[in-house]
Amino acid sequence: MDESILKIEDLTISFDENKVIDNLEFSVHKKDIIAIIGPNGAGKTVLFRALLGLLPYSGKINWRNDIKIGYVPQRFVVERDMPLSVEEFLNYKKTKKDQIINVLKMVGFHVHDEHLLAHPIRGKDALLAASSGTRHLLHQPLGVLSGGELQKILIAFALLGNPDVLLFDEPTTGIDLGGEETIYNLLKKLRDQHGLTIIFISHDIHVVYQYASRVLCLNKEKICFGPPRDVLGAEELKKLYGTEVGIYEHSGHHH
């Protein structure tokens, strides 16, 4: 159970000689649900990019060998008239149809109409379906989905590569409260039933207490790391978000 899948040592990331991440060190175990919290500009998304290998850094980011990473980026808006169907989007991962059905089930879409998924409706039936307004999910344009639905499709997209780890940047920005709970319960289910390790960025302290097995408080450097109830008290929170105020005050002097 305690198998380590990611070890980070002395990680420093700089942009134009400004340190965005400073001497970070932590490790992630299999089936962890790690929450990363911190104020704006604390380097959370930068850390993700480095974990994905998209940024130069100094120090060590050691993933377990042969690890597969799924990535769900920060919420973005797909324009309503974007002519890209859910099926085409998911097909960009070069997978088989039954795999698509499988991940759609995993993220909690109803599958009572599974035969429709497997055999796209054509001809007269398609016309009927279109006229009665029951267009199938796979044939919907990405842009007409609700925020929660789009988020689930993005998770499905990430799952198509059979990842061992999911990196999830602010899972529920712009999603209503009910949708938020659905997404976090889904992450938990993916961990419990499919053995995934999950690392997510959040702004929401209450979500961290409820769902995370461990939390990384980040503000350029590590403020705290461990099970939320043990390491995340009033003092750490004050230190984490209070530092932000300090930085703003400090940089204010330059103006």
Next chain:
Amino acid sequence: MALIFDYNLVLGLITAGMVGATAGYLGSIMVLRRLALAGDVLSHVALPGIGIALLYNLNPFLMAFVFLFAASWIIWSLEKKTALPTDALIGILFVASLAIGVMLIPNLEELGEALLGDISEIGLFDAFLAILFSSIVFITGSKIYKGLVLGTISEDLAIANGVKLRKINLLFLVLVSIVVALGVKVVGTLLMGALIIVSATAAKNLSRNISRYAFLSTLFGLITAPSGLLLAKIYELNPGPVIILIGVGVFLLTLVFRRS
């Protein structure tokens, strides 16, 4: 009916069809990425190239392409350095090309040809170039299309999934340069930008998925360009504007059938 056996016209129709189809195909990406106006800017960059070609008796297509490629590369390099006001610099590139082009092209008749196109004197070599380069554009385009679409909805998602976004963006600009250079002969630099976006905008009205969108956009270009040329020939009009107006007509028709 001498029209049917007009050898030049047949070559012209083939060239117009090829250019229309490739412009529609690449235009589908331009419109998705909200680069509709960038095509306009880019097409004017061909003007100095054509001017030099006329001055030194060189192939206008090749010279136009050289200038377009250089401009593409400049725009591509600017994309990375966000500190510079990219839109303003592209604007300057545009007016500079226009000014230099107008200065270089010696007489008004030739300037008119460069601005509005002249497909009546298409030779076998031009038609051959159009077929060859259109094939290159379609083959290369189909290889990077997926990555470009993914990059349009989210750059992060594309890059994290192994799409070499910077590389395919440059490749895409090169393909656009080729199409613009081909199209200058057909509709001229003034209207080339329109040829690129009008089919795609019409196709978007009728599409809920990418394969249909790309197909319709290509098809509209393939049909409107030669039919515009034919119509212009019959009524002795300038083909460039007729081609574009037919495209606009198709666009207006699609508005009626637009899916909500």
